[in-house]
Amino acid sequence: MTLTAQETAPTTTDGREVLLEVQDLKVEFNIRGGVIKAVDGLTFDIKRGQTVGIIGESGCGKSVTARAILRMVPKPGRITGGRILYYRRPRHPKPGQPQDLQVIDLTTVDPDGELIRQIRGGEIAMIFQEPMSSLTPVYTAGTHINEAVSLHRLLPLKKLGDQMAETIMAYRHVTREEAREIAVQMLRRVGIPKPEQRVDSYPHQLSGGQRQRVMIAIALSTEPSMLIADEPTTALDVSIEAQILDIMRELQRTANMAIMFITHNLGVIASMAEEIVVMYMGKQVERAKVVDLFYNPKHPYTKALLQSVPRLGPKTGQRLASIEGMVPDPLNLPTGCVFHPRCPAFMPGKCDKIVPRWNQVGENHWARCLLYEE
Numbered sequence: 001m002t003l004t005a006q007e008t009a010p011t012t013t014d015g016r017e018v019l020l021e022v023q024d025l026k027v028e029f030n031i032r033g034g035v036i037k038a039v040d041g042l043t044f045d046i047k048r049g050q051t052v053g054i055i056g057e058s059g060c061g062k063s064v065t066a067r068a069i070l071r072m073v074p075k076p077g078r079i080t081g082g083r084i085l086y087y088r089r090p091r092h093p094k095p096g097q098p099q100d101l102q103v104i105d106l107t108t109v110d111p112d113g114e115l116i117r118q119i120r121g122g123e124i125a126m127i128f129q130e131p132m133s134s135l136t137p138v139y140t141a142g143t144h145i146n147e148a149v150s151l152h153r154l155l156p157l158k159k160l161g162d163q164m165a166e167t168i169m170a171y172r173h174v175t176r177e178e179a180r181e182i183a184v185q186m187l188r189r190v191g192i193p194k195p196e197q198r199v200d201s202y203p204h205q206l207s208g209g210q211r212q213r214v215m216i217a218i219a220l221s222t223e224p225s226m227l228i229a230d231e232p233t234t235a236l237d238v239s240i241e242a243q244i245l246d247i248m249r250e251l252q253r254t255a256n257m258a259i260m261f262i263t264h265n266l267g268v269i270a271s272m273a274e275e276i277v278v279m280y281m282g283k284q285v286e287r288a289k290v291v292d293l294f295y296n297p298k299h300p301y302t303k304a305l306l307q308s309v310p311r312l313g314p315k316t317g318q319r320l321a322s323i324e325g326m327v328p329d330p331l332n333l334p335t336g337c338v339f340h341p342r343c344p345a346f347m348p349g350k351c352d353k354i355v356p357r358w359n360q361v362g363e364n365h366w367a368r369c370l371l372y373e374e
């Protein structure tokens with residue numbers, strides 16, 4: 001494990017501190033038929049308080065990326081290259097303890113060790129797509145939240161003294177009664193009706209939407225520095241979806257929480273994210289600020305994705321645009337540009353032979369396409 005202390009994390013021109021830096025990440029699944037490159041050379045970063053959206057079709061590597069950050073890639077998958085740097089600040093420093101920034105390369109951390117258990121769920125929380133498989137059937141909603149809160153959340157004990165306007169605080173674990181109170185508050189915040197009663201409900205006694213909201217309450221109850229939300233509102237109706245997105249925005253504002261938002265819902269991502277990473281077959285094909293990506297997309301795959309978004313008021317009988325062709329077999333990827341068999345801008349003899357580089361196509365805007373190479 002690489003662990004170093006630094007004075008500062010990398011910052012952007014607007015002075016914001018980087019929280020997580022993914023550098024040339026590679027994740028592979030070695031299966032009987034060959035090797036699947038689920039994530040192949042992904043690079044991006046997330047600043048404190050920022051939302052970065054990851055979009056792309058199913059199987060493009062979005063969820064595997066999230067699991068790699070938390071060291072939860074299921075076997076036979078494994079990280080085979082790159083780094084995931086987590087710039088960690090102590091959330092509850094003890095009096096006298098140095099408050100240095102730690103830089104932790106998460107790819108080198110023991111996936112079953114104490115360090116990742118502190119980070120996972122407490123500092124970087126995740127909302128999964130499938131609430132039923134993530135909730136334990138014999139635990140109530142309240143028990144799930146209590147467990148997360150008791151493990152990861154501390155409360156101020158008392159003021160030990162004021163030194164030059166700097167207050168030194170000591171912390172203690174929450175009591176059972178406080179944990180239950182926090183659980184009720186969190187269920188209320190995510191819009192569960194009668195939270196004082198629902199806190200004692202088991203997963204099978206809740207509707208699909210309520211289970212998803214319990215998952216969200218668990219993730220947010222520890223006040224994480226970063227939330228990974230993997231299709232968090234897919235099972236919810238639009239009014240509850242709007243409510244959940246509002247809660248995330250509020251936490252982001254009040255707690256400076258970063259969000260990595262994984263979705264194929266481009267409408268949701270447009271309203272949530274500041275920057276967007278587009279993935280196709282494990283590769284990052286475009287990255288840009290949200291406005292640039294929606295109003296000035298460069299990569300033909302991004303353009304096709306945007307054209308396939310249903311719009312209100314199409315003429316009667318008008319067909320929805322869709323991306324031509326099929327997603328290729330991951331064990332038998334096309335040569336050259338992996339998108340070439342489906343690309344409307346395909347250049348024969350070029351796109352099927354040359355692997356495109358990662359080209360800067362504007363300010364904070366990159367695309368992997370031969371249209372932007374000499």
Ligand code: SF4
Pocket residue numbers: 299300301337338339340341343344345346347351356368369370371
């Ligand atoms: Fe299309 Fe060629 Fe660009 Fe690939 S490199 S996206 S095939 S134009």
